[in-house]
Amino acid sequence: MYRYDEFDHTLVSERVAQFRDQVRRRLSGALSEDEFKPLRLMNGLYLQLHAYMLRVAVPYGVLSARQMRKLAHIARRYDKGYGHFTTRQNIQYNWPRLEEVPDILEELAEVEMHAIQTSGNTIRNTTADPFAGVAADEIADPRIYAELIRQWSTLHPEFSFLPRKFKIAITGAPHDRAAIKVHDIGIAMRRGPDGEPGFEIWVGGGQGRTPVIAKRIREFLPEPDLLSYVEAILRVYNQFGRRDNIYKARIKILVNDLGIEAFAEAVEAEWRATRDGTLRLPESEIARIAQHFAPPDYDPVPAPSADFAEHRLATPEFVQWVRSNTAPHKQPGYSIVTISLKPEGGIPGDATAAQMEAVADLSEVFGFGEIRVTKEQNLVLPDVKQFELYALWEALKRHDLATANIGLLTDIIACPGLDYCNLANARSIPIAQQISRRFASLKQLHDIGGLTLNISGCINACGHHHVGNIGILGVDKKGTEFYQVTLGGDAGMDAALGDIVGPAFAEDAIVDAVETIVTTYLEIRQDGERFIDTYRRTGLAPFKETLYAAH
Amino acid sequence: MPLIKNGQIADDPWIAVAEGETIPATGAVLVPYSVWERQRETLLSRNTPIGIALANDQPPALIEADIARFELIALNFPTFKDGRAYSQARLLRERHGYTGELRATGNVLRDQFLFLQRCGFNAFEVTTPDGAAAWGAALAEISVTYQPTADGRTTASLRRQSRPAAA
Numbered sequence: 212m213y214r215y216d217e218f219d220h221t222l223v224s225e226r227v228a229q230f231r232d233q234v235r236r237r238l239s240g241a242l243s244e245d246e247f248k249p250l251r252l253m254n255g256l257y258l259q260l261h262a263y264m265l266r267v268a269v270p271y272g273v274l275s276a277r278q279m280r281k282l283a284h285i286a287r288r289y290d291k292g293y294g295h296f297t298t299r300q301n302i303q304y305n306w307p308r309l310e311e312v313p314d315i316l317e318e319l320a321e322v323e324m325h326a327i328q329t330s331g332n333t334i335r336n337t338t339a340d341p342f343a344g345v346a347a348d349e350i351a352d353p354r355i356y357a358e359l360i361r362q363w364s365t366l367h368p369e370f371s372f373l374p375r376k377f378k379i380a381i382t383g384a385p386h387d388r389a390a391i392k393v394h395d396i397g398i399a400m401r402r403g404p405d406g407e408p409g410f411e412i413w414v415g416g417g418q419g420r421t422p423v424i425a426k427r428i429r430e431f432l433p434e435p436d437l438l439s440y441v442e443a444i445l446r447v448y449n450q451f452g453r454r455d456n457i458y459k460a461r462i463k464i465l466v467n468d469l470g471i472e473a474f475a476e477a478v479e480a481e482w483r484a485t486r487d488g489t490l491r492l493p494e495s496e497i498a499r500i501a502q503h504f505a506p507p508d509y510d511p512v513p514a515p516s517a518d519f520a521e522h523r524l525a526t527p528e529f530v531q532w533v534r535s536n537t538a539p540h541k542q543p544g545y546s547i548v549t550i551s552l553k554p555e556g557g558i559p560g561d562a563t564a565a566q567m568e569a570v571a572d573l574s575e576v577f578g579f580g581e582i583r584v585t586k587e588q589n590l591v592l593p594d595v596k597q598f599e600l601y602a603l604w605e606a607l608k609r610h611d612l613a614t615a616n617i618g619l620l621t622d623i624i625a626c627p628g629l630d631y632c633n634l635a636n637a638r639s640i641p642i643a644q645q646i647s648r649r650f651a652s653l654k655q656l657h658d659i660g661g662l663t664l665n666i667s668g669c670i671n672a673c674g675h676h677h678v679g680n681i682g683i684l685g686v687d688k689k690g691t692e693f694y695q696v697t698l699g700g701d702a703g704m705d706a707a708l709g710d711i712v713g714p715a716f717a718e719d720a721i722v723d724a725v726e727t728i729v730t731t732y733l734e735i736r737q738d739g740e741r742f743i744d745t746y747r748r749t750g751l752a753p754f755k756e757t758l759y760a761a762h
Numbered sequence: 763m764p765l766i767k768n769g770q771i772a773d774d775p776w777i778a779v780a781e782g783e784t785i786p787a788t789g790a791v792l793v794p795y796s797v798w799e800r801q802r803e804t805l806l807s808r809n810t811p812i813g814i815a816l817a818n819d820q821p822p823a824l825i826e827a828d829i830a831r832f833e834l835i836a837l838n839f840p841t842f843k844d845g846r847a848y849s850q851a852r853l854l855r856e857r858h859g860y861t862g863e864l865r866a867t868g869n870v871l872r873d874q875f876l877f878l879q880r881c882g883f884n885a886f887e888v889t890t891p892d893g894a895a896a897w898g899a900a901l902a903e904i905s906v907t908y909q910p911t912a913d914g915r916t917t918a919s920l921r922r923q924s925r926p927a928a929a
Contacts (some may be wrong), residue, residue, distance in 0.1 A: 220920035229903045235874070248843065251871055332843065362908045362918070368880035369852055369911075372845025449849045450821070484857060487907035489910035496919050754856075 212273050212581060213358045213503040214639055215323045222365065223320045226327055229315035230240035230254050239311065253333065253371070255326030256312060260633045265304045265312060267319060268664055269584050271339035271357035272379075276571040276580040281322040283567035287314050294567070296552060296560040298624055298675055299338055299378070300584040305631055327365055330340060332373045334364035334445070338380035340388045341583040342547055343422025344504055344594045347539035350429050351400040351408045353383035355501045356437055359492065363438050374452035375460035377445070378417075385704065390586055392416045392425045393678055395462045399446040401431055408434045412553055414444060414474070415466030419673035422708045423463040426471040428478065432499065436482075441488040443482035447474070463558055479535075508577040508596065509542045524600045532604055532615035537545045537595075546597050548577075550590040550607060551614040551622065555651045556630075556644050559625040560588030569610040586702075589617065610647035618727065619656045620664055621647040624675050628668030628685065629692075634667035637692035637718075642666055645722045659729055662742040663702070679744050680701035681728060682709040683721065686760075694721040698728070699746045712750055713759055724758055731757045764894070767863070767885040771894045776813055776834060784815045792834055795820050806831070815867075818846040821896075822860075829858050837883075839868035848881045855882035855912045875900040880913045 215223070230250075237247040244258075251257075255266040267282070268440055274282075282302055286294045289311050290304045307315060312386075319325055328335055339358045344352045360379060364370070370377070380394040391397025396411035410432045416425025432440050444462075451469075453459045466474045523530050538547040550570060553559050574582045574592055577599055583591035595603055607613035618623045623646060626632065628639030643666055650656055665679030669686075676682035682697035694716050697709025714726045731754050736745045746754075765774045776792040779785055785793075785804065792813035798805065805812050813834030814825060825832070835854060847866065854860040865885040867877050872890060875897055884891035888898075907915045 218906045218921070222908075222918075225904045225906070232903075281775070332845075365908055366877075366904060368877040369848040369909075371877055372843055372848065372874075446849050450846055454844055454846075485771065493919070495923055499922065637822060687842055748844060 212275060213270070213354070213500065213507070215235065219362075220320075220322070223323070223325050223327075223352070224435035226254075226325065226366070227313060227316045227320050228735045230316060234309060234313050239608075249331070252331040253328065253622070254316075255329030256309075257330060258633075259305070259631050261631070263309055263312070264296070264631070265307045265315065265326060267302050267304070267324060267326050268329050268336040269300050269302060270361050271337050271354055272341050272345070272586075273339075273343075273354065274582040274584065275322075276574045276582065278322045278324055279567050279571040279582055281318060281324070283564040283571070285315055285318060286567065287526060287564040293561055293563045295558075296562065296584050296588045296590070297329040298560075298586050298588060298626075298673065299336060300341070301336060302584070302588060303627075315679055318321065328371075330376075331371075332375050332377075333371050334367060334373075334377045334379065337361060337364075338378065338389045338394065338586060340382040341591050342538060342584040342593070343383055343583075344506070345540050345542070345545075345547055346384050346386075346388075347541045348386055349384045349541065350382045352401060352501075352504050353381040353389075353398070353400055354504050355497065356400075356410075357381050358439065358500050358503075359438065359497070362641060363441075363490075366380075373445070373449055374454045375457065375462075377448070377462070379441070384506075385705045386417050386429070386586070387702070387706075390702040390706070392704070393418050393422070393675075393702060394425065397425050398437075398568060403431060403433070405440075407553075410434075410437060412440065412444075415463040415471070416706075417461050418675060418677050419461065420458060420670040420672070422672065422677040423461065423467065424706050424708065425463075426466060428471065435492045436486055439476075439486045439488065440482055440490060442490055443478050443485060446481055447477045447555060451477075454532075464756040472717055490726065504543075509545065509594070510596070511544075526601075528615065528653070529601060529604055532613060535615045535619055535657065536617045537600065540594070540707060542594075544596050544597055544733070546594045548592045548600070548603065549585065549617045550592065550612050551616055551648065552589050552612075553616055553622050554611050554614045555621070556648050558640050559623050559643050563591075566610050566612060569606075569612065573606055576606075587617075587622060589622070604636060615653055616656055618661050618663070620659055620662045620680050621650050621656060622663070623647065624663070624665040624679065626667050626673035628666075628674075631671075632668065634671055635685065636670075637668050637694065639666045639668040639674055639685060642683060642685075642694065642718075642721060646725055649722050649726060659733065660741055662729075663700075664725070675702065676700070677708045678706065679709065681725065683725075686715055688715070692718050694718065694724075695757075696721075696724060698751060701743055712751055713755055728754055765782070765865075765885060766888055766894050767899055769894070777812075778815075780792070786842070790833070792836060798825075798828075813863075816850060818844065822850055822858055826858050829854075829860050831840055832860070832862055834839060834858050834863045834865060834885075835860060836865040839866060839870055842869045842871050847879065849885055851878075851881040852911060872896040872900050874903045876904060880907065880909075880911050880915070882912055897905065 236242045257264045313512030380389040380391040381398040382389045383400040393416045399411040412429040413425035416429045578594040623643045624640040625643040629635040664681040665675040666683040667674035667676040678700040684695045701707040790811035811833040815836040
């Protein structure tokens, strides 16, 4: 993975000192809370319902074991012993004290981490495929470009006061695990006619209260032009994006207002003036960064051992786990393992300090000391030898980290909701917990098959409800929490926004509603159909009927 | 309003003339684009320095042909959160080759100084009395830059490329 050089180290250390001075001025009273707010928001520090919340960037979702141990240490020393992994591959601490935030940042800087631009109307941390560099279906490794974007966007002098926040996602595989079509800019790696790397660029996607699927702005962008082209998009947006209404300020609104053709023309015109300028990526810099992502020293491991086959026969739970929680690796004999942070009755994405340390240790025993964070709020061990899967599974079980539900109904994405967030209208976490208890049977879960269920506590959609196969949105009806259901959302390459099924459900009826939806699906599905396939075939009608028939 | 120029509190010799006001007989004047557009010949015939204030929705390309005539261009920050003038500033410096005084007006705060300077501003109407002292300090807070702009700083990428190869 990428390692800081002296320039990266210096910048992050200086940023810590700068923020320490800003906190000092706040604590001394030299800055009012109003004056401090924009400063803390440049550095991931929110004021929530009960306390400050610090969001730490996990650059494109990649962590080393050492970094994970530091995150555990921070959870224990400065928080209540846990952290919350987010849908943008970051981690949030919910209970830091303002006085100690500079110390936390200083500790993070020791392990090459920071909270720069994890909030504010800035370019945020880039989301990337959590299987980058190891996925069997990968075209090219997106981490190199995500790191280039990280550096280019860090303390960007022109784009630190954008109309609104700005999120970029990149994938190197045809199967989109980074939800690029619901990002402000989505980047998909492509190969040109001569096999040279390049990018397909999408723009203007987003969730929130106006969900929009991104539009393609460029079919093929050559590798050296990545930053100049992205800067051209940002420059057009910075000048012409709406600033009169916070809810109309994202780039998706500008793209829709202008139309993609006119927007693309404006970008191309801007880009023509800069593409041969100083942002053109030199080969040496691409090569310097690429060497950090060279494949590790894989053992030429044998095919699964007899031992592995034996365990498969003897332990159905292990078989289930292998089926749902492992993915094909590009290196023969290896698997990609996803560690579920969605245990029965748990809080999606939460991990205790002890669990973080366990994952750090396991990443070294069963891999090269590297961990990934997924947008589904899970963790990944990217390089596990197949014949060691059983031993890993046994070890994960001891830390309550072996739930075999990746990609299944209880692998729920949920925002923090009204339990923490001052924007929320309703609680998300208790709904996720109730659903995961209702569908606790692994056999049942595996029989239902691939199905995404996402919950947001308000229309800002941090829980990605628009793109869940089943989406649940918390709404406030005269002071009571209600939940609106959408069906048919999809965050992948066939991205789709869910359709509202009908009137919202009361808190005590929402879990039953989910069960009704699932039962209906099981009754009408045809051979081999996933939930989303069935929905695309039948539409809302059969679900509407069973959900509202009795009422 | 105190003016900081090149890191020092400076006198402001410019007379701001708003839309509808009479242009004084002598002295350097700072006019909005609309006044320049309508009274171009009058302003040029005075033979004294001309400054122009561009609104945030007036692209620098509007004054491209006349850019050498201006000794001052003022760009406004209606609130510090409105970052359009950063793009205007870079376009003036990097695309249109403007070399005169580029002044930030409006809600200009100490914690934006570095970004402003990096985008090409070299004069600042500051709202806080600690402005001049804070100016130098704020510029020195971050010494590494990743983005090439026309501010004269060498980016990390260029410094890496000129680094002697490891022995």
